[in-house]
Amino acid sequence: MQVPFLNLKAQHDPIRAELLASIEEVVDSNAFAGGPFVAKFEEDFAAFCQTHHAVGLGSGTEALWLPLLAFGIGPGDEVITVPSTFMATAEAISYCGARPVFVDIDEQTYTLDPKQLERAITPRTKAIIPVHLFGQVADMDPIMEIARRHNLYVIEDACQAHGAEYKGRKAGSIGHAGCFSFYPGKNLGAFGEAGALVTNEQSLAEKIKVLRDHGQESKYHHSCIGWNARMDGIQGAVLRIKLKGLNQGNAARRAHARYYGEQLAGLAGLTLPSVAEYGLPVYHIYAVRLKERDRILQALAQRGVACGIHYPKPVHLQKAYHSLGLGAGSFPVAEKCADEFLSLPMFPELTPAQLETVVQEIKSLLPLAKNLEAFSA
Ligand SMILES: Cc1ncc(COP(=O)(O)O)c(C=O)c1O
8 A cells, every 4th residue: 555645635625616616716906016915814813823913924834934034033143943944943043144043942842942042142142942842832921031031032943833732822923023933844834835824913914914015004105125925815815724624633633643642652662752741742753763864764765654854964964054164063963863863654644554554564574674784675
């Protein structure tokens, strides 16, 4: 049996007619860039995230970049984040001229380790970007407490955490701003590129709305230098429909994670993801850890089970950041995890037979892990 890593067709087929009808509505009303479909989605998404405001944008990367600009962060400033993330988190910091400063992750939650945060703060630090990696919220209470004491902004990278919770509060609603990506494979995915920023601060929401639209306060009156970071009307319409199924999709992901956890528990050499007692994760990614990761990945692929690696190289070791001078050994937990992470198939529509196949193949391959070269092509 083939088990794909992700199956968007299975997600869209049951709501295909509704999705296509909503796209037709956009076409009929010519509301392609921003406009009423985006505004309606913003209202629904703010309510979903338990925030006063949501601002639709062109991508998650823009959702991270624009609040840094809005807070006046630029050259000479430092912004703290983690090396275990997608490149975009650090890119957004670099793109406003500031310097990314990394803090290692906690080995249980794979998110920013609050115990290591304070020693990374300098007089130049302006903000912290915790990343809710794989759909588990970072330990926000100590992060917010340290930020308050040092007068720092907190921008949550919730690009993988739509609907995840921390002590009953939604991801993205705890810091000054929360950033979401609606890249097609995300828990809430668009039909192309899209993102959003959520916040409880009206002044920030207003600033982001101006920045996303070339700095326009009103048509052709530009009060600042902005960018074109608007969400497409078609994405707003599609996301509004898909948002209705997000809670159900997240619940299915949690059920699949429970099954993986029960079936794979106690296997020698395999570390399962742990759930922090403070949170409700949404398993954008279900990442296990194992020493012979690359061999198992290849052998699973040969047996029809498609897995992934998120991410094979931490950001501080990327060529793009060589200039920071952070070599191997700088962030040992992030580096070890990058060598060991293996993302198993995870999407709401996984069938019981597919789940069972993944489990059986891992159980049969794991004892052979050391000798798996025999399986290599
Ligand atoms: C943690 C994280 N941050 C930022 C981004 C960037 O989002 P986008 O691809 O929508 O620009 C992503 C998406 O891949 C992500 O996973």
